[in-house]
Amino acid sequence: MTEMWVNMGPQHPMTHGLWNLRVKIDGEIITDATPVIGYLHRGWEKMVEARDFKQIIPLADRLCYGSSLTWSHLYVRTIEELMDVDVPERAQWIRVITLEMQRISSHLMWLAAVGTDLGSYTIFLYCMRERELFLDLMTNLTGARMTYNYVRIGGVRNDLPPNFERDTLRVLKLFEERMKEYEALCDRTTSFRVRMEDVGMLTPADAMNLGVTGPNMRGSKIDFDIRRDDPYETYDQVDFEVCVEDTCDSFARYRVRMREMEVSCDIIRQALKKLRDGPVRVKAPNNAPSGSAFFHVEDPRGEGLMYAIGDGTNQPYRLKVRSPIFVSVSATPVMLIGEKMADVPAIMGSIDMCLGETDR
């Protein structure tokens, strides 16, 4: 049988986002794979060198639209490290609550996308239905559905609206009941398990050597979570479990994300209990001192890292972004080679691509 290259992308139902997966197939077996990215490159890092620090916050929202608040928070924390600003405790708790909500809605968006990939439109409809609940909470808090522009250098923009706690607890109760439906729909369905199990194997050694982080890494038996191992905000006062699965396949990565959603609900409940009155924002300087700072957070997709250099002006001299998916996508050949062509959506869906941050 002769081998041939197949282009999957840039316009292809499998690619969530805009990228091109070139696979070399021998019959049905994949013998080589090359991800081609860069279709969404807009020169983010260069562009922000001509913006002042406050103007970059909404642009950081648009780095990854699936989890925009995580990225503006990461940016703001980096600049707070650079400027040496201390954030009030209430603002930190509000950040924890919003970050976990963002994690849930990002994971739901991921599950919706994987559901359509695997031919189950029901999963898509269910996940989008629950995602709307969390987006409603965020709209109530910030005024926007997706790109929030909420975190500020020195705190958050506004305090919680009235009845936010009551609404959140209601949504969490409803969501946790409906999680059981998802498990019935996915975990206990043969068609879903047959597609997801034993495909896309990523051994722990490969995951570590390739720098894969986040749920993809925790699906490969590596027990690491920045929220626990290098806590930021008030994550050190929260008691939560780090979800690790040990089967290393697509199903393990799916299970990690499902369990993380439950853990996030738990974190939000604890944070709401520990929330105390106080200011939500302190005044931050306009100019950053000369020097450099870096910060890393647990993005829903892995470890996001930013490195900023200040030169005494109100603009960053350099802002470097480390995107988790840019690194994870380099593990594509390892996961794909030897698998069948029809398993590509199940494998590539399970690493949760987000091209906005990958191409920057």
Add this chain to the structure above:
Amino acid sequence: MDLSLSPHAIAMTAKEFQEMAKDMVLGLARNPMLKKPIDGLTAPIWAWGQRNAIYPLHFGVACCALEMAAASACRWDAERLGMIYRSSPRQSDVLLVNGWISQKLRPSLRRLYEQMPEPKWVVAMGECAISGGPWYDAYNVIQGLDTFIPVDIYIPGCPPRPEAMIDGFMKLNRKITAEQKGTFLD
């Protein structure tokens, strides 16, 4: 009609006769004197069919793609308005561009547009596709979709809410009704 052929017409097979009759009818109908009234009578039917089955291309670019997905999910349910996403440009009527267009994407997008069969419409969703949006000074972003593809409807917002997107498609409906692009005779 050439009457000298009449003995042969009688000796024709059924298929030959059908083709001859079709050519004759179409030839008559395409006569400028007749084409205009026929189009005037049938174009509203054609436009009614087109506007109630708008199939956009399933092509998620950036942020607005999530709102596109939200618009087709439970709360807004765009399918009740005939918007069903097709994965192939050969099967779709509307090119919905929802995101910034980089230099690398531009040739692919142009090609997708050219692969779509006529009649086709283009919707630019979000600030990036309209005018470059927040990336107005980025070196790699095309400043607006209309610099290389004719655009019918602009949906502003960053990102627009799903209601705004559905409203844009309703405006496209009215445009299709008004312009009555199609004809049975082509």
